Amino acid sequence: MMVADLIEVLLVEDDPGDVLMTREAFADNKVKNNLNVVTDGVEALAFLRREGKYADAPYPDLILLDLNLPKKDGREVLAEIKADEKLAHIPVVVLTTSGANEDILSSYRLHANAYVTKPVDFEQFIRVVRQIDDFFVGVVKLPRP
Template sequence: MSYPDSPADTADILLVEDNPGDVRLTEEAFREGQIKNTLHVVNDGVEALAFLRQRGEYAEAPRPDIVLLDLNLPRKDGDEVLDEIREDSDLEAIPVVVLTSSEAQEDIVQSYELKANAFLTKPVDPEEFIEVVRTFQEFWLSVVRLPPEDGN
């Protein structure tokens, strides 16, 4: 599947996040949204790349329509994951949105240099966090046309 065309279509979203509280808030925001989606969650960068490359326990994983990527991850950080995605011809077209608690200018610059499609800062307040995820969902899954799976 390439992108949601009709209400029956669902977007596959890969959330790469190691903070259980942020995972819960993201799941809650997507549940409350009006857009159908399937949220897949992995907790570190190594798992993210295994999911994307359909390796090991993720052999049957769907190709995500979009990746929500935290920067501060165990085993392989978000910058390393983003760099590997962009260097992989099979994955490079997948939109990646950095969703992180960092507001550091160098993190923002680095993410865009590594070709992130967007950089969102997680608010500390849970309600504001949910609103950021809802806004992401509305824009990326309703307004933007995502590339088809085969890149054409």
């Protein structure tokens, strides 16, 4: 993939502060991308399946997924993504406050591509999100549908 390509990222996050910090990290980064945000698990699956108001939603190249979500928990969303042959190839980075080993283990068992614990410090959070962006957008070859 060429760096000039527009990368579509889906952020599944219900915390407005974390959404704002993620937008900030992406806005200042050198790699061109488009950050789409949904705030719960049901909305995430509707976006990915292009249902209802998401009929014209862009197809994401990368998903940043919080585990603790309203309506449908992030673990359930991850399981549904990886069980759906149309979605399973999309890299999913779990980006959550939980550092619990059981959450890490269950996420990888559900085929998460990476598990990242959100730093509470603003500058560290920005740095971590930029590193995810740099790695998945600048280093990794992402599949195109």
